[in-house]
Each structure stands twice: as structure tokens, then as C-alpha cells.
Amino acid sequence: MTAELVRGQNHPLPGARLEIRVSAERPVIAGATLNDQDGRMREEGWIAHPAQPQLPGLEVSRQAAAEHRLAVDLDALPDEVHRVNVLLALPRGEGGPACFGELAPPSAAVTELDGEPVARCTLTGLSAESAVVALELYRRQGSWKVRAVGQGYAGGLAAMLADQGLARAPELASQIEEAVADGRARSVAPAPAPHPSRPDGERPRETTVGGAMGIADGGTGTAAPSDGRISYQHPNRAAGPPPSPPSPPLSASPSAAVPPVPSVPAAAPGAGGGQGSGTGEAPYTPVAGDANGWSMDERLYNQVWDMFEDLARTVSAYRSAVDFADSRMEQELDKVLADPRTRVGPAADAARAEARARQAQLVEKAREVLDRDLGQLRAESDVVEPALPAAYARWDNPVWHGYEPPGQPPMAMRLGDLALPESAGLRIPMLVRLPLERGLWIDSGPGGSAGSASTGPAAASVVTPDEMRGLACETATAIAARLAAVHPPGDFTLHVIDPAATATAALAPLLETGVLSGPPATGAAGVSAVLEQLTRRVDLVQMAVRSRATDALPPDVDTAEQLLVVHDFPHGFDDRGVTQLRYLADEGPSVGVHLLMVADREDAQEYGPLLQPLWRALLRITPVPDDHLADPWVGHHWTYEPPLVPHGSRILTRVLSQVATARATRRTGG
Known part of the structure; x- marks a missing residue:
């Protein structure tokens, strides 16, 4: 066929x-x-x-x-x-x-x-x-x-x-x-x-x-x-x-209008994404690391994104087939209604029933192809997920129980999971390259829970504003902890601004283990001091890189990768602080200073258009499942699921304790 x-x-x-x-x-x-x-x-x-x-x-x-x-x-x-x-x-x-x-x-x-x-x-x-x-x-x-x-x-x-x-x-x-x-x-x-x-x-x-x-x-x-x-x-x-x-x-608008077109055939079996031809050949047996790359980590990284592309394509094919089936049925029904001689009576009823039956048959065939491809992707996911290194793995993966501080940073880390409504429980790891090219913004407001087409509304509809802010703080801690865990000891420094001390409970694992060396900065004075320190570091490192004199940096300049976590923005920030924050978001990533903000955009409306460049520079993620991540390549809205630690698990504290111990050992030369 x-x-x-x-x-x-x-x-x-x-x-x-x-x-x-x-x-x-x-x-x-x-x-x-x-x-x-x-x-x-x-x-x-x-x-x-x-x-x-x-x-x-x-x-x-x-x-x-x-x-x-x-x-x-x-x-x-x-x-x-x-x-x-x-x-x-x-x-x-x-x-x-x-x-x-x-x-x-x-x-x-x-x-x-x-x-x-x-x-x-x-x-x-x-x-x-x-x-x-x-x-x-x-x-x-x-x-x-x-x-x-x-x-x-x-x-x-x-x-x-x-x-x-x-x-x-x-x-x-x-x-x-x-x-x-x-x-x-x-x-x-x-x-x-x-x-x-x-x-x-x-x-x-x-x-x-x-x-x-x-x-x-x-x-x-x-x-x-x-x-x-x-x-x-x-x-x-x-x-x-x-x-x-x-x-x-990327450059075009997904909403661009096109004229109606004549009918098209449904997707043939075997035409969707995934492996196997549907023509009797032996199905592909998935193998972890079955992708291009110099190392196993690189091969797994490429394999994960191959799975992402396959899921995007097979769902696109299914949606296109359903759209065509609906369009053809509408055209056939319009044809029946357009002729007064066939508009009513047994012949009209039979024509309508036949059109609906053809539509159902086309949708059923498209669903068979989708189910086949999803089944093969699930089989691949079942093989790949247990083989992922700690940087790519969920917090409930057993690999964390054998965690040891790495000798070099990985090429990427897991920022959460991605899914589509049709994927029926199949989740693809969302891997981002390191060092981060963009800062992150964890939306703590009601906008982070609105309008999901899949699991988002169900999850968010029962979350109160206070619970949303708490989950946003937990998400920020989980991401900061993972960044600290995947870098070699001493190669990562964490800073936290919490002006109103609202994130104390969520920050407990970082404080108790000593990964966060000092208490979070609070009040206007604390905010100003941290921002001054980091903007000075960005300025000095940029000048040193341009002049090729990195050895001449002052001894108090920390050359390790830096992450600034800002809670409850814009509380405690004046105009100067907002300007410094924008500067860090724009210039910081190129010299190893990264930004993670926990904020409700509606709370920052008083600054008007001043903050628009800041929001655009950051990647927005949510503390509850939400379909806000738009994929311009195929027009999907992917449901993002945050990388939260399972409730009641002590794995985060155990991993961070090892991170702190390794860092202390390196400082003392032991």
C-alpha cells in the first residue's frame, strides 16, 4: 500500500x-x-x-x-x-x-x-x-x-x-x-x-x-x-x-490564514512517525543510546530529542488526518444540503449517515497508526528512562541513590517532562543544554495554571494561590539543587534573594546541607548587596575576556558558574534593582551568571513596559502541569510537567549533603 x-x-x-x-x-x-x-x-x-x-x-x-x-x-x-x-x-x-x-x-x-x-x-x-x-x-x-x-x-x-x-x-x-x-x-x-x-x-x-x-x-x-x-x-x-x-x-505565525482546499486521502497505515513499516517487517527493538554521539551521555541526549521529534510528527499526522476526515465530511454534507432534491428524505439521511461513517472510518485508521507509533515510543521510553544519567533522570530514578559528585559538568540536564494530550501518559524528558543560554522564570501566579488543554486544568483547578506560590518555590529549589548536583564540587555557586523570607520552608534542603553557604538575602539592603556583587562579577569577567586577561581577575571574584534565585519578585526591588536584574538576564549567561526567578507577572505590572525585555529573555515554566510551551515547528502546545521531588522523599537532602561534603573536601585540599 x-x-x-x-x-x-x-x-x-x-x-x-x-x-x-x-x-x-x-x-x-x-x-x-x-x-x-x-x-x-x-x-x-x-x-x-x-x-x-x-x-x-x-x-x-x-x-x-x-x-x-x-x-x-x-x-x-x-x-x-x-x-x-x-x-x-x-x-x-x-x-x-x-x-x-x-x-x-x-x-x-x-x-x-x-x-x-x-x-x-x-x-x-x-x-x-x-x-x-x-x-x-x-x-x-x-x-x-x-x-x-x-x-x-x-x-x-x-x-x-x-x-x-x-x-x-x-x-x-x-x-x-x-x-x-x-x-x-x-x-x-x-x-x-x-x-x-x-x-x-x-x-x-x-x-x-x-x-x-x-x-x-x-x-x-x-x-x-x-x-x-x-x-x-x-x-x-x-x-x-x-x-x-x-x-x-520559527518565523511564521501559526495562525496565518489559508484558503479552503479540496479533500485529501487519510494517512495510510505506516505513514506516521515511529518505527516499523506496518507491512509485516520485524518491529524495531529499542536500545538505550541508539543515536549518534561521542559518549553515552551525548547519544542518550540525542535519542531523547529524536523521541521528542517522533512524537511531534506522529501526533501531527494524526491531527492532520482527523482534520481532513472532518473537512471531507463537512463538504459531503454541504453537497447534500446544496441540492434541494436531496436535502430531505431517506436519500438525504442515507447520505449523511454514509458521510459520518466514512469520517469515523478515517479517524479510526488514523488512530490505529497513532497507537502503533505511541506503543513503539513507549517501548523505547521504557528502555531509555532507566539508562539515563543523574543529570537527565527524574528524582525518583534509582540512579540518584548511587549518586557521586561528578568530575565534569554534563552537556545537559533535565528541566522537566513534555507530553501531548494524545500521548496517553507518554512523557519525554525536557533536556536543556548547559551552561544555560537563557534564564528561567517560574510563574507563581494564577497565569501559571490557566488554560491547559490536557492535565493542566485538572491539576491547577484545585491549587490555591498560596499553594501555587509554595509549589513554585519547591520547583525553584529542585532546579537549583540539580544544577548544584550535576556540577563538579566548587564549580557552582548559588545565591538566593528572598526579600520577605517567604520561601524559608522550600529552601530548607539547601540551607540544612550547607549547599547555600549563607542565609538568603532579605530586605532592600540584602537585595542591593547581592545584585551589586553579581553585576560587578559580570563587568569584570567581560572586561577580562575581551582583553584576554582572565588571569588578572581580582582574587575575590568567584569564577565558578553562578545561579541567582530570586523569590517573590518584585517585592523588595526598586528601579535600580530592576535594571540590574535585566542586565544580569541579558549579559550574565555569556560569562556564567544565570537567573532563576519565581514571580507572578501580574504583580510586576506597575513597572509597565520596563520589564517586557526581561520576561522575553527568560524561559517560562510552571510549578503545575500546563500546556504553555508552544512548538512553532509543528504548532503543538506541549504540556510541561515540573521536576518536583516525590512527596516524602529524602533523596534531595541525601544528594545535597554529598555535594556539600565534596565541596568542603575540595576547599580544605583533603
Whole structure:
């Protein structure tokens, strides 16, 4: 069964040797780029285009055409390649259309060498774009998948290549366009070298595909039958250039309006995220650390975010399929009502019942795909979660009971968990890189409990304002304690401002163990003293770094990573204190000074727009589950769950005691 993919949807590939078939209303340029695990094209030699049609494992057409066949051998790609992007662009200077919006949507399909289709997509939603990334083949847990992308570029080839990290993008784009305009090298290319995977060195049989040479072991190379073009754009979806179904990427607005479109097919089984093809192949057996990286921690970090992406994609595919099913049912019902002859009577009732039955069938099929993918992600989570190091683990993970102060800081730490309403209990660790690039703001006001679409309202509706403030203080302590625990002894210093002494109970583990070396700063004088100390440190370290004289810092300057926890903001702060706080939020992270605020934004309204830059500089998290974290890539609102210590657990005190002991030992040289 052919998988009909919408933007963001993926599908497993059945083998290494494939064809990618492109169909457009007018001639287009077809090419492909090789990308590393970060999605970057490392050099100009990593792109196949009409002026350079052959790369190891990849061959494209030498000219612009309305039909293309690109030959791909995934086994022959360099080991550093983790993604292959298929590119389409409109030729310049031929009196043709200036953008894809003037044409019927192009389509792209992945087929086996005998023409058997694997997956296809139609690139709808393009308007002013003259270049587009149609498909992406990517490596995931040792196997390859195809994903429908459809990301367009109004700046054409140059903008597309620059977005993939190529420094000389305009020059290469001009070279490609000149090769097409001059009609260079339109003849069949020389035979490729012997395929490296053949042990006898024998060259596989070659077949001509659309003016380029493809590697094949068999099959006729005949074209797949044409089924006509199908629109995949959904009502109420943004028309920007996202690599996902529901929304444009970072710069575009998720609420951008698009015109209604005709009906589309439901997602085919096996077209969602996750592993396994749904075609009888053996399911993937999850393994902890099954991702790229130099160390186990790095591999686990990458695997966690791969799981995050898989969950985002499979839920996007499910929501798109449901939207389509609802849209088609509405169109069918409107058609019944539009004809006076069929508006009432048994025929109308039967038509309505049939439309609703088709909608239910499509939703049921989409749910089956979602449940399959969620099941595989749960299996992977069950393997990965127990293998996480302390910095990535929840507080209830047994790894904390064997905790020892580390010799070097980790690359990341867990800031909480992320989930979606459809994920049915599946939570993905929210890992943030260290050192922190942004400060944190823990919302202690009622805004932190409003409007969650999943677990947020249920959890927050029974939380009083006083309880919310208490939970915010506990969350701040848990995050500060984790930061102290994951840094080597002596490499992390904690400061706390608590002007009204309202967080004494929550701060008890830090004070009792000695991780917080002195009592929190209270009153206006205490606030001023701490802010002066930290702003002075930022100034001195910045000057020392600029002048390359870090050895000349005064001996009283603490060069360890610093975390300032501010409770009950803005109580105890005057205008000067607010300005210093903004300075620390903006300039501090670059020199190792980080900010964690516990605040209710409504309480700070008296400062007006003065604090707007401060709030924008901080990452807002909540002390109760809430769906405030928006993902512009796919348009999801993720439910964030804070990293609180289980009620009644003594693990926090035990870990902090070891941190304090190790720090004291280092100071005394023991």
C-alpha cells in the first residue's frame, strides 16, 4: 500500500536502492543535498545538481524537466551522511513561471526500482516560493525513512542552500542555473564505478532514468501509474514553509490564514512517525543510546530529542488526518444540503449517515497508526528512562541513590517532562543544554495554571494561590539543587534573594546541607548587596575576556558558574534593582551568571513596559502541569510537567549533603 504523506509525516523505506520520481506542470530543476546529523551541508561537494549530477549513492537529472527520476542507493552514501534532501527549483530566464504559486502543486514519490510506489506527497501551500525542499530521507536508529517536507523559499535556490549551511550559496545557485540555461551535459552520463557493497566488485546493471544513470539490480524502470494530483493542504493550516503539517517554522505565525482546499486521502497505515513499516517487517527493538554521539551521555541526549521529534510528527499526522476526515465530511454534507432534491428524505439521511461513517472510518485508521507509533515510543521510553544519567533522570530514578559528585559538568540536564494530550501518559524528558543560554522564570501566579488543554486544568483547578506560590518555590529549589548536583564540587555557586523570607520552608534542603553557604538575602539592603556583587562579577569577567586577561581577575571574584534565585519578585526591588536584574538576564549567561526567578507577572505590572525585555529573555515554566510551551515547528502546545521531588522523599537532602561534603573536601585540599 502506498503511503500518502502530508507535511511532516514519515514512512519507513523498504530497502536501500530507490527512485525518487518528481512530476510538475512545467520544467523544474531537481537536485539533492547530503546533510550531516545536524542537517547541515558540509561542503559544495555534498549536492547533486545539473552541473554535478553524480555523487556516491546519488544521481540526478542533468536538465530541467517536468518529469524526473532520481536514483538513490542509501548503502553507498558516506558514513557522515544522515539526511538526503530532495530539492526542486524553477529555472530562471526562460519566460516561465516565477513562483510555484502559478503552477499546479508538484508531486514527489519514492518508489522501488521496479516502479512499485512506497510513498508519495503533493507539495501544496506554495505561493511566492521558487524553490522547495520536497522530501527528506533520513537515518533513524539504523534504518532509513522518508519524510514529506514541502518547505519553500521565496529567495530561490540561493536561500535554500544558505539555509542548509552553505557559505557560497549564491555562487553555487548561479552555477546551477547557468548549467540549466546553457543546456550543458544533456547526454547520458558515464557509467558509475563498481558498487562498493558487491563483494565480487561486479558493477550492477545500469538503467537510464530521466537523463541520468541509476543503479539497479533488476526491474524495468517503468513509470508508476499516474493517479492525478491530490491536495494535501488542510483548512485552518498555515501556508508558510514548515517541515510539518500544521504550522510554519520559527518565523511564521501559526495562525496565518489559508484558503479552503479540496479533500485529501487519510494517512495510510505506516505513514506516521515511529518505527516499523506496518507491512509485516520485524518491529524495531529499542536500545538505550541508539543515536549518534561521542559518549553515552551525548547519544542518550540525542535519542531523547529524536523521541521528542517522533512524537511531534506522529501526533501531527494524526491531527492532520482527523482534520481532513472532518473537512471531507463537512463538504459531503454541504453537497447534500446544496441540492434541494436531496436535502430531505431517506436519500438525504442515507447520505449523511454514509458521510459520518466514512469520517469515523478515517479517524479510526488514523488512530490505529497513532497507537502503533505511541506503543513503539513507549517501548523505547521504557528502555531509555532507566539508562539515563543523574543529570537527565527524574528524582525518583534509582540512579540518584548511587549518586557521586561528578568530575565534569554534563552537556545537559533535565528541566522537566513534555507530553501531548494524545500521548496517553507518554512523557519525554525536557533536556536543556548547559551552561544555560537563557534564564528561567517560574510563574507563581494564577497565569501559571490557566488554560491547559490536557492535565493542566485538572491539576491547577484545585491549587490555591498560596499553594501555587509554595509549589513554585519547591520547583525553584529542585532546579537549583540539580544544577548544584550535576556540577563538579566548587564549580557552582548559588545565591538566593528572598526579600520577605517567604520561601524559608522550600529552601530548607539547601540551607540544612550547607549547599547555600549563607542565609538568603532579605530586605532592600540584602537585595542591593547581592545584585551589586553579581553585576560587578559580570563587568569584570567581560572586561577580562575581551582583553584576554582572565588571569588578572581580582582574587575575590568567584569564577565558578553562578545561579541567582530570586523569590517573590518584585517585592523588595526598586528601579535600580530592576535594571540590574535585566542586565544580569541579558549579559550574565555569556560569562556564567544565570537567573532563576519565581514571580507572578501580574504583580510586576506597575513597572509597565520596563520589564517586557526581561520576561522575553527568560524561559517560562510552571510549578503545575500546563500546556504553555508552544512548538512553532509543528504548532503543538506541549504540556510541561515540573521536576518536583516525590512527596516524602529524602533523596534531595541525601544528594545535597554529598555535594556539600565534596565541596568542603575540595576547599580544605583533603
